[in-house]
Amino acid sequence: MSEAAVRPRSARGKGAELRGEVLRAAMDLLTETGEEDAVSLRAVAQRVGVSVPSIYLHFADKQALLDAVCEEVFAALDVQMRAAALEGTDVFDGLRLQGIAYVRFAVANPEHYRIVLMRKHLGGDHADLVMASAAFEHFVASVQECVDAGVFEGDADALALRLWAAAHGVAALLVAKPYFPWPPLEDYIEQVVRMAGMGIALSSRMADCDNLPLPELVAKLNALR
Amino acid sequence: MSEAAVRPRSARGKGAELRGEVLRAAMDLLTETGEEDAVSLRAVAQRVGVSVPSIYLHFADKQALLDAVCEEVFAALDVQMRAAALEGTDVFDGLRLQGIAYVRFAVANPEHYRIVLMRKHLGGDHADLVMASAAFEHFVASVQECVDAGVFEGDADALALRLWAAAHGVAALLVAKPYFPWPPLEDYIEQVVRMAGMGIALSSRMADCDNLPLPELVAKLNALR
DNA sequence: TGTACATCAGTGAACGCGCGTTCACTGATGTAC
DNA sequence: TGTACATCAGTGAACGCGCGTTCACTGATGTAC
Numbered sequence: 001m002s003e004a005a006v007r008p009r010s011a012r013g014k015g016a017e018l019r020g021e022v023l024r025a026a027m028d029l030l031t032e033t034g035e036e037d038a039v040s041l042r043a044v045a046q047r048v049g050v051s052v053p054s055i056y057l058h059f060a061d062k063q064a065l066l067d068a069v070c071e072e073v074f075a076a077l078d079v080q081m082r083a084a085a086l087e088g089t090d091v092f093d094g095l096r097l098q099g100i101a102y103v104r105f106a107v108a109n110p111e112h113y114r115i116v117l118m119r120k121h122l123g124g125d126h127a128d129l130v131m132a133s134a135a136f137e138h139f140v141a142s143v144q145e146c147v148d149a150g151v152f153e154g155d156a157d158a159l160a161l162r163l164w165a166a167a168h169g170v171a172a173l174l175v176a177k178p179y180f181p182w183p184p185l186e187d188y189i190e191q192v193v194r195m196a197g198m199g200i201a202l203s204s205r206m207a208d209c210d211n212l213p214l215p216e217l218v219a220k221l222n223a224l225r
Numbered sequence: 226m227s228e229a230a231v232r233p234r235s236a237r238g239k240g241a242e243l244r245g246e247v248l249r250a251a252m253d254l255l256t257e258t259g260e261e262d263a264v265s266l267r268a269v270a271q272r273v274g275v276s277v278p279s280i281y282l283h284f285a286d287k288q289a290l291l292d293a294v295c296e297e298v299f300a301a302l303d304v305q306m307r308a309a310a311l312e313g314t315d316v317f318d319g320l321r322l323q324g325i326a327y328v329r330f331a332v333a334n335p336e337h338y339r340i341v342l343m344r345k346h347l348g349g350d351h352a353d354l355v356m357a358s359a360a361f362e363h364f365v366a367s368v369q370e371c372v373d374a375g376v377f378e379g380d381a382d383a384l385a386l387r388l389w390a391a392a393h394g395v396a397a398l399l400v401a402k403p404y405f406p407w408p409p410l411e412d413y414i415e416q417v418v419r420m421a422g423m424g425i426a427l428s429s430r431m432a433d434c435d436n437l438p439l440p441e442l443v444a445k446l447n448a449l450r
Numbered sequence: 451t452g453t454a455c456a457t458c459a460g461t462g463a464a465c466g467c468g469c470g471t472t473c474a475c476t477g478a479t480g481t482a483c
Numbered sequence: 484t485g486t487a488c489a490t491c492a493g494t495g496a497a498c499g500c501g502c503g504t505t506c507a508c509t510g511a512t513g514t515a516c
Contacts, residue, residue: 012512015459041503051461053505062503090439118343118401130405150443158408158416165417166424169394176343180355183383191383191428192390198431199424201446203416206423214315218375220449221426237479240492265469276494278472287470 007049019058021048023068030069030111039066066115073112078135080105085138091145092197098142099167099193106171107185113175117168139164153204166196232274244283246273248293255294255336264291291340295354298337303360305330310363316370317422323367324392324418331396332410338400342393364389378429391421 010017025047029039041062045052059065084101088094106113117130130136143163144156152159170192174182182188212220235242250272254264266287270277284290309326313319331338342355355361368388369381377384395417399407407413437445 009459009511012458018459040501042501052503053462054460056504057459092439092442114345118397120339120401120403122404130402149439151439151446161408161413162417162420165394165398165413166391166421167394168398169390169392172343172397173390173393176345177355178345179347183386188386188390192387194428195387195424196391196420197424198427199420199422201442202423202427202449203419205446205450214317214374214376217317217426221376221430224427224445224449225430234478234492237491243492266471267469277470278495279493281471282492 005049015057018048018050018054022050022055022058022065023072026065026069027072027112030115031109034111036111036114041065069112070116073109073116074130074133074135076109076112077102077105078133078138081135082138085142091142091149092151095142095146095163096193096197098139099163099196100189102167103171103174103189103193107174107189110175110178113171118172118175136160136164151201159200159204163196163200166192166199230274240282243273243275243279247275247280247283247290248297251290251294252297252337255340256334259336261336261339266290292354294337295341298334298341299354299358299360301334301337302327302330303358303363306360307363310367316367316374317376317426320367320371320388321418321422323364324388324421325414327392328396328399328414328418332399332414335400335403338396343397343400361385361389376426384425384429388421388425391417391424 007021022044025044026039029043029047030036041052041055044065045055048054055065059068080101081098084097085094088097106117140156140160143152143160146152147154147156147159170189173180174185183191232243232246247269250269251264254268254272255261266277266280269290270280273279280290284293305326306323309322310319313322331342365381365385368377368385371377372379372381372384395414398405399410408416
């Protein structure tokens with residue numbers, strides 16, 4: 001509680017410095033408290049060592065601050081995913097590693113993930129924020145590479161949205177219910193990601209499998225082994 | 226706002242009636258406002274036509290009321306999923322229809338879904354509430370039937386958790402971001418569910434596929450067609 | 451070199467709001483004698 | 484049959500809390516003349 005250090009006033013012309021400090025404080029509060037609600041303007045101001053109204057010098061209102069947090073989170077997520085993709089032995093493996101990195105990021109930064117991707121959002125701006133984010137763009141590009149390599153078939157955007165759903169599924173469950181009796185996390189994450197990758201590979205070339213009698217489907221699958 | 230109808234006092238011995246009315250009011254508030262925050266004790270009391278402290282006659286505190294809502298939601302979800310399963314042409318198709326029903330339920334009752342499955346929960350009781358719910362139990366049983374039929378291989382509980390992740394993924398995305406430019410919802414839902422089903426079928430019998438050189442994997446997959 | 455003035459970075463105190471919860475209470479209905 | 488009493492279902496008023504936001508203000512630093 002005793003974060004009561006008073007921040008020295010910025011030099012003339014350097015007023016913008018406070019903006020960065022406020023943003024950082026909001027991010028850090030999320031990490032340290034693990035509580036979305038802990039990010040009140042009062043808490044942020046106290047952590048920076050500044051009065052509450054000062055925040056309004058740099059953010060129109062609380063939502064504007066949270067929007068800035070979102071951008072920051074997406075940037076960090078993009079960094080993690082791109083780094084992971086580079087480790088892949090091929091484009092499919094790279095995609096797999098991106099999926100794992102995505103979920104790991106959520107687990108490591110649960111409240112950041114929650115604020116960005118588990119909150120309800122109604123306005124139109126937020127959609128752009130996600131869909132037009134570098135992270136999403138890079139991910140779609142990787143999916144396209146898999147299409148080009150012949151692993152997947154179909155529209156990369158559509159496929160990416162399905163893969164995203166699977167990754168978000170594990171991520172969101174782990175973030176929302178950290179104390180469930182999950183399987184060992186790394187295994188669980190890897191298996192869901194594998195399921196999704198295999199599922200897209202298979203379903204994108206067998207769209208009609210719903211009509212197959214079950215024994216025939218089983219026979220086909222067993223032939224693969 | 227003018228829900229100000231006053232509720233007549235229950236007859237002697239029928240005090241428990243109020244409990245049901247309060248619970249129903251909480252459920253209805255979620256449906257009508259589409260806002261988790263709209264469920265305040267004051268709002269619930271007003272809707273029932275009763276004073277706020279009356280709620281404490283039947284629920285220890287607000288959390289107890291929300292827990293009761295959760296149970297109600299799981300019961301409703303179970304009904305939907307079991308009904309859907311009956312329509313399947315075989316066990317695999319039944320599982321697919323359960324997945325679709327699950328996501329549809331979330332889309333139709335977004336705030337109920339959010340309260341139960343997208344909120345952070347720390348205590349141990351809630352885990353039991355989900356895992357021991359009839360809905361989850363029945364779902365695992367269906368997965369086991371698929372294992373018995375030879376579509377999947379492995380431990381039904383573990384497989385169920387992976388399938389759940391995929392279904393939760395679409396559900397949670399649609400609930401959190403209803404205004405995103407999603408593909409047509411029914412298509413999106415069906416495709417994610419199909420991806421998951423196919424993915425489990427395939428990955429549960431090809432655990433080693435990560436080590437396959439990419440061209441070989443592609444060749445194998447193409448042979449299926 | 452001195453002084454009036456503008457700008458900039460920030461503050462203190464208060465606003466009204468809705469929330470969960472508590473406490474002492476009311477008033478009708480049944481029961482015992 | 485009449486009356487005292489217990490029980491039951493509920494109420495009114497208040498508690499303290501933390502929240503986002505606003506407004507008039509301060510005081511140091513630079514600039515113009």
